[in-house]
Amino acid sequence: MKFKLLASQEILQLRQKVLRPGKPIESCYFENDDIESTQHLGAFFEDKLVGIISLFKNRHHLFKTQNQIQLRGMAVEPDNQKKGFGQKLLCEAIKSTKSNDLIWCNARVSASTFYEKNGFVKASDVFNIENVGLHVVMKYIRK
Helix, strand or coil: CEEEEECHHHCHHHHHHHHCCCCCHHHHCCCCCCCCCCEEEEEEECCEEEEEEEEEECCCCCCCCCCEEEEEEEEECHHHCCCCHHHHHHHHHHHCCCCCCEEEEEEEHHHHHHHHHCCEEECCCCEEECCCEEEEEEEECCC
16 A cells, blocks of 8 residues: 545545535535645555545644644545555554644544544544534544
């Protein structure tokens, strides 16, 4: 598996396919996707993009630490899910943010177990993101 930084335009199609099926491509663009501090990491297997994750410098009010990174838009091609690609991609994203004090995400409730298996803990009650679904704030505990 290889990892590569990508432009936001290179990840929107996979975001739409996995996270916003049936919705317009415009709904897949996140605020601050194109600012300099945002990074989009792609995972490639046999030269094919199989997964994406975006890293945003963004503070959550739940946490006092200054230097925070928010993980957003993690998606793995449906045919490549449950093969370990998501875990490898998440580990690479965590490694690439070593200089940050805290990593957090708004995880879909359906994905919260995946994050827990990879060192995240729940930090909020369940809440709804309109037109997307139920989520929970999770934070990564560095080992």
